[in-house]
Amino acid sequence: MHSNPDCSEPTDQYKAVFDAIDDGACIIEQMPSGSNGPRDYRYLAVNPAMRRMVGVRDLTGRSVRDSFPDKIEELYDDFDRVLATGEAARVERECTPQGLVFDIAVSRLVDSPGCLLAIIRDVTGRRRDQEALRRSEEQYRQLYESMDEGFCIVEVLFDENDKACDYRFLQTNPAFERQSGLLNAVGRRMRELAPDHEQHWFETYGEIAKTGQPSRFEDGAAALGRWFDVYAFRIGDAKDRHVAVLFRDILPRKRAERELKQSEERTRALVNASSDIVYRMSPDWREMRQLDGRGILTTTEGPTVRWIEEYILPEDQVTILAAIDRAIEARDVFELEHRVRKSDGSVGWAFSRAIPVFDEHGAISEWFGMASDVTVRRQAEEQRVLLNSEMSHRLKNILAVANSVASQTLRSAPDMPTAQKALAERLAALARAQDILVTGHKEAGTVSDLVEVATSIHAERERINTSGPVVRLGPKASLALSLIIHELCTNAIKYGSLSERIGHVHVSWSVEDAQSNQPPLFRFDWVEQDGPQVRQPHKSSFGTRLIALGLGGGQYGKVDLNYDSSGLRCHIVARLDYLVAENA
Numbered sequence: 307m308h309s310n311p312d313c314s315e316p317t318d319q320y321k322a323v324f325d326a327i328d329d330g331a332c333i334i335e336q337m338p339s340g341s342n343g344p345r346d347y348r349y350l351a352v353n354p355a356m357r358r359m360v361g362v363r364d365l366t367g368r369s370v371r372d373s374f375p376d377k378i379e380e381l382y383d384d385f386d387r388v389l390a391t392g393e394a395a396r397v398e399r400e401c402t403p404q405g406l407v408f409d410i411a412v413s414r415l416v417d418s419p420g421c422l423l424a425i426i427r428d429v430t431g432r433r434r435d436q437e438a439l440r441r442s443e444e445q446y447r448q449l450y451e452s453m454d455e456g457f458c459i460v461e462v463l464f465d466e467n468d469k470a471c472d473y474r475f476l477q478t479n480p481a482f483e484r485q486s487g488l489l490n491a492v493g494r495r496m497r498e499l500a501p502d503h504e505q506h507w508f509e510t511y512g513e514i515a516k517t518g519q520p521s522r523f524e525d526g527a528a529a530l531g532r533w534f535d536v537y538a539f540r541i542g543d544a545k546d547r548h549v550a551v552l553f554r555d556i557l558p559r560k561r562a563e564r565e566l567k568q569s570e571e572r573t574r575a576l577v578n579a580s581s582d583i584v585y586r587m588s589p590d591w592r593e594m595r596q597l598d599g600r601g602i603l604t605t606t607e608g609p610t611v612r613w614i615e616e617y618i619l620p621e622d623q624v625t626i627l628a629a630i631d632r633a634i635e636a637r638d639v640f641e642l643e644h645r646v647r648k649s650d651g652s653v654g655w656a657f658s659r660a661i662p663v664f665d666e667h668g669a670i671s672e673w674f675g676m677a678s679d680v681t682v683r684r685q686a687e688e689q690r691v692l693l694n695s696e697m698s699h700r701l702k703n704i705l706a707v708a709n710s711v712a713s714q715t716l717r718s719a720p721d722m723p724t725a726q727k728a729l730a731e732r733l734a735a736l737a738r739a740q741d742i743l744v745t746g747h748k749e750a751g752t753v754s755d756l757v758e759v760a761t762s763i764h765a766e767r768e769r770i771n772t773s774g775p776v777v778r779l780g781p782k783a784s785l786a787l788s789l790i791i792h793e794l795c796t797n798a799i800k801y802g803s804l805s806e807r808i809g810h811v812h813v814s815w816s817v818e819d820a821q822s823n824q825p826p827l828f829r830f831d832w833v834e835q836d837g838p839q840v841r842q843p844h845k846s847s848f849g850t851r852l853i854a855l856g857l858g859g860g861q862y863g864k865v866d867l868n869y870d871s872s873g874l875r876c877h878i879v880a881r882l883d884y885l886v887a888e889n890a
Contacts, residue, residue: 470512
């Protein structure tokens with residue numbers, strides 16, 4: 307192929323235009339090639355923009371291959387095709403080692419068939435932007451198609467009063483059908499797919515379409531049998547009234563929440579109906595998170611770490627902590643009957659039971675427990691044990707008392723007939739007192755009668771002085787006081803003032819009027835004088851423990867035993883309303 311003699315630089319009249327073009331522009335001709343040589347083109351004219359583009363001051367006469375060494379064959383194919391057909395072509399080619407991309411418009415010169423005019427524009431930035439946009443769109447497409455949430459774009463439809471009345475589905479993602487249950491929705495209206503769909507859905511989307519204010523909400527769709535968590539926002543121009551909706555069916559979660567709420571309400575109702583103490587503890591029991599004392603214990607105002615000092619007696623704390631440690635280690639129920647400090651300051655008994663609550667990982671998140679006030683039962687058990695022991699104690703003591711009565715009677719009687727009569731009377735009195743002690747007969751219901759019966763069996767009855775008003779007690783209180791008087795009298799005869807000829811006892815009782823909304827109090831005093839020197843025993847006997855129990859089993863009164871050197875003094879105080887009750 308030979309050089310085309312018609313190809314030349316632009317004439318002066320076109321050169322100014324040629325040089326002023328912002329894009330690179332050049333005129334090239336096909337160069338002759340040998341039988342084995344590569345095909346080539348050379349520059350005949352180059353404008354300033356082209357020289358700046360390739361970074362060479364003068365390209366005239368040089369090979370195009372030198373300017374674009376990469377992928378030149380594809381570019382030459384384009385040139386050859388334009389020369390052969392005469393049809394202009396426009397292509398984009400990445401032609402440099404730097405990865406620059408050029409938009410090249412090539413056309414054959416009319417007056418010079420062997421020459422081409424090429425207009426070249428650097429579109430590398432545009433190509434990169436397009437590629438970045440393509441990658442971004444691909445990422446969003448993958449997200450759009452793979453996300454679990456349903457997504458749709460709807461066109462909200464309004465009636466003649468500009469009130470939202472329906473919407474048409476314009477686009478949906480693959481998860482849409484699974485989340486909504488609607489099939490083949492694109493292009494169709496919601497009223498067509500679900501005629502009974504609630505009006506508030508249309509109103510909500512209509513408001514978003516008008517105002518452009520996005521909204522996140524949860525609501526039910528009864529017509530679809532679902533409950534949705536929704537985020538909706540306007541998309542596009544306001545006039546289009548298009549709304550994008552991202553949603554998820556949360557009906558299973560709502561059902562679980564409703565069932566949990568119902569379960570909690572049932573549990574709360576059960577707890578409220580119970581009189582038991584309710585409490586919650588941290589996993590390690592260091593913190594009491596809540597305690598409803600139900601008037602038995604002091605209710606906590608908030609979490610506390612001082613619960614064991616507030617509610618548990620010091621001597622019981624080691625036992626309780628050991629039981630807690632066993633429950634934590636076994637991850638099983640805590641169960642223990644123990645003493646507690648009650649809200650009124652007294653000491654009571656509680657049967658406590660707590661179960662561990664586990665989280666989703668199987669770890670203990672807290673302990674939930676309830677405790678019953680078993681104070682009355684424990685006191686009743688103690689009294690029952692005491693009474694059973696009393697029966698045994700009476701059987702042992704009765705012979706000693708009878709022997710003492712007989713000895714004193716025989717020693718003081720002037721003759722045998724007198725002694726026999728006095729002994730018979732005193733043994734009968736002992737039997738009557740024993741009936742009261744064992745069975746609680748009501749025939750000696752006043753304090754004066756109880757004292758008279760309990761002391762009349764003794765030969766030295768004249769050395770027991772009594773004083774006090776008429777006070778009638780209930781059956782249980784009568785029995786308790788009879789036991790106490792009998793025990794005091796027996797101890798006085800054995801060890802106290804009545805064991806000496808000059809010793810005597812003063813017994814008195816009184817009622818203290820009610821004060822400050824408190825019930826009246828009953829007071830009973832036993833004072834021994836002129837007997838042997840008294841010392842407090844190192845070990846409490848059964849009789850002493852019986853006296854210390856007092857009236858009301860310790861719950862409604864107290865006892866003060868004073869081992870004064872001049873003689874034993876016993877002071878008992880108890881609530882009168884308890885003592886006079888029929889069941890007391």
